[in-house]
Amino acid sequence: MIDEKVMPHNMETPIVHQFRNVTVYLKFDWDKPNDDSPVAAHVVEDGEIHGYGITVAELAGPWPDYHSALAETISVAEQWIDTQLSQDDS
Known part of the structure; x- marks a missing residue:
């Protein structure tokens, strides 16, 4: 569980996410460093x-x-990975 007082956006390091042996990076954009949620996310x-x-x-x-931003970004990342793997199977 992520401590809600210490958010990863204090660092500029993307979050590494692995799913089905595929690695992607989750990157968030913030208006201000102390905002409660990001304004955009990138996979x-x-x-x-x-x-x-x-x-x-x-x-x-x-x-x-x-946490809502992270959950949605992970979901989109995993959907994208599934799409790529299904194309490889074709």
Whole structure:
């Protein structure tokens, strides 16, 4: 559980999320560092060049809180991964 007093947006490090052996990165945009929720979220996959990612999904807030933004972003990331894996099976 994430301590609600210490939010990850204090760091500029994306959150690493793995699902079905695929890794994506969740990145949040904030208006102000102490906001309760981000204004946007991005799902990023690794690019062909190390250190460069490709944005595969963008979400716009508002969300009522950080946990809602995180849950929706994870859901979108996992849906995108499922879509990519189903294309590989074709």
